[in-house]
Amino acid sequence: MVSAGPARRADRRRAQARWRVALALGAAAALVLGVGGGLLRAGVPVEGAAWAWAGVQHAALMIGAFFGTVIGLERAVALGHPAAYAAPAATAAAAVLLVFGAQAAGAWLLVAGALAFTLDSALIVRRQPALHTALLLAAAMAFVMGAGAWAAGVRHDGVHAWWFTFLVVTIAAERLEMTRLMQRRRAAAPLLVAVLVALYAGAAVSFAAARAGHLVFGAALVALAAWLGAFDIARRTVRATGLPRYMAVCLLLGYAWLAVGGAAWALAAVGEPVRDIALHALGLGFVISMVMAHALVILPAVVGVKLEYAGVFYLPLVLLQVSLVARSVAPWAGPAWRAAGALGHVVAFVVFALCLVQARRRWQRLHTR
Structure with missing residues (x-):
């Protein structure tokens, strides 16, 4: 006969697994809405009132609702406590309110999710005091700053700076x-802290x-790209094979786009027409390249889906890079290039999703045998 204690623990694990799947689907919905809104903003005609609202809330959907939910879910799994799922639940629910026109309610629910996420991050620091966990907490605080300013009605690129700080510092911390076991020069950690x-x-x-702040922000992004390029293990694993090499290629391309985004951010501050390049070199070139690099490691840990790597994953990575280059020439080549680049991003996302489905089937096929 099974005792009550193990039975309760098994029920809790099953409940948390259902929460993980539901929240992952919520994050996917926020991504679809955010991408649709992004297409509309890039000049691609997308019909429907929900898409129109998604276009208005594009940054909040992509950074706050999608990435807030994905990273919050990862943090909740690490904590292993049911209450930790409140943060990703709030950010996922905020997406629904935002696309149905309840902007104020959705914005403040996003703030609530960011605050809960910060509490989860503080608990991680308490459990494991270290530089990388302290940086995760600092990133969460940047999430609160960005979401709070946006909910209060601030419409300024300073809000985007705080939101990108949330993503960039989270990635740097991870x-x-x-790579914490990798030997680095003694100056590496102080240099990273100074850059951040x-x-x-x-x-x-x-x-x-605005001008001074954005110049400093852009310069710091370029410096962070240099730090990651110099000290990350990717510069070694790129000479490996299989999944380690694929991840390293994604990472190094992402660091290059981080430098481009930082330079464009600084140039936009002095009046150059490169704001769209700055935002999407960071949001797509850097952040999505990081997602492509880590998805095969993170998804099994968070959702419990086993995946088997294959070389076909290079295809969506190449499509993403080409579409970003096309979008980046739009200020000089014309708005049609911006729309074509945005459509190329969507193709890259769809192909990447299909690669994940195929990786799941490949794992089942290999391990069934």
Whole structure:
């Protein structure tokens, strides 16, 4: 006879597994809505009132609702407590409110999710005090700053700076964690902290002195790209084969786009027509390249889906890079290039999703045998 304790634990695990799947689907819905809104903003005609609202809320859907839910779900799985799922549940629910026109309610629910996410991050630091967990907490605080300013009605690129700080610092912290056993020069950690202090200073100053703040912010992004390129293990594993090499290629391409995004951010501050390049070099070139790099590792841990790598994963990566280059020439080649680039992003996302489905089937086929 099974005792009550193990039975309760098994029920809790099953309930959490259902929550993980439901929240992953919520994040996927936020991604679809955000991408549709992005197409509309890029000049691609998309019909429907929900898509029109998604176009207005594009940044909030992509950064707050989609990435907030995905990263919040990852953090909840790490904590292993049912209450930790409140953060991704709030950010996923915010997406629904935003696309149905309840902007104020959706925005403040996003703030609530960011605050809960910050609490989860503080618990991670308490459980495992280290530089990378402290950076995860700092990233969560940037999420609160961005969501709070946006909910309060601020419509300024300073909001985007805080939101991108959330994503960029989260990624930097996770790379630091994944390579913490790698031997680095003694100056590496202090250099990283100095770069991130400049990043936060630029985001903060951009509200009061936009040009100065954005120049500092852009320069800090370029410096972070240089730090990652110099100290990340990807520069070694790119000489490997299979999944390690694929991940390294994704990472190194992402770091290059991080440098492009930082340079474009600084140039936009002095009046150059490169704001769209800055936003999407960061949001797509850097962040989505990181997603493609880590999906085969993160999805099995978070959702419990086993995946088998194959070389076909290079296809969506190449499609993403080509579409980003096409979009980046739009300020000089014309708006049609921006729309073509946006459609190319969607093709890359769809192909990547199909590759994940095929990776799942490949794993089942191999392990059934």
